[in-house]
Amino acid sequence: MAERDGRPIGFVQLLDAAAEPTRYWGDVSAGVWAIDIWIGAEGDRGRGDGMRMLRAAVRRCVEHHGATEVLVDPLAANVRAHRFYRRAGFVPVGPRRFGGDDCLVHRYTPGS
Numbered sequence: 001m002a003e004r005d006g007r008p009i010g011f012v013q014l015l016d017a018a019a020e021p022t023r024y025w026g027d028v029s030a031g032v033w034a035i036d037i038w039i040g041a042e043g044d045r046g047r048g049d050g051m052r053m054l055r056a057a058v059r060r061c062v063e064h065h066g067a068t069e070v071l072v073d074p075l076a077a078n079v080r081a082h083r084f085y086r087r088a089g090f091v092p093v094g095p096r097r098f099g100g101d102d103c104l105v106h107r108y109t110p111g112s
């Protein structure tokens with residue numbers, strides 16, 4: 001949970017994609033992790049907190065969990081989120097449909 005001045009503003013979730021029971025990411029190798037990130041209120045966005053959350057989450061995936069890659073699944077139409085992830089070193093991998101959602105998967109590879 002992310003807080004600003006003691007107030008919860010958003011969350012970030014780290015997911016071991018190969019191990020989590022719903023198999024949301026399908027059949028992936030050990031070492032593949034995924035991140036979900038959300039800041040709830042429009043007024044709390046665009047203040048740099050999301051980037052701090054994302055960088056901390058990626059660092060934790062890599063340094064604590066030994067992730068060899070980190071995936072995110074923004075909606076294909078969410079071009080602002082694409083920019084956000086690319087600024088943090090993620091690269092687009094390709095389109096993918098999750099449930100009813102058209103997404104554009106991005107990947108971060110440590111050391112790249």
Ligand SMILES: CC(C)(COP(=O)(O)OP(=O)(O)OC[C@H]1O[C@@H](n2cnc3c(N)ncnc32)[C@H](O)[C@@H]1OP(=O)(O)O)[C@@H](O)C(=O)NCCC(=O)NCCS
Binds near residue numbers: 038047050072078084
């Ligand atoms: C994406 C998100 C986590 C970024 O956190 P943030 O604190 O707003 O981001 P920062 O202040 O660190 O960086 C600003 C950048 O975030 C992105 N951003 C800001 N508001 C956004 C919004 N409403 N939707 C999507 N991306 C947004 C943009 O890339 C923005 O840069 P820009 O102004 O040049 O377009 C946050 O805006 C959010 O939760 N948005 C709505 C939900 C969402 O799209 N989540 C991603 C799902 S994969």
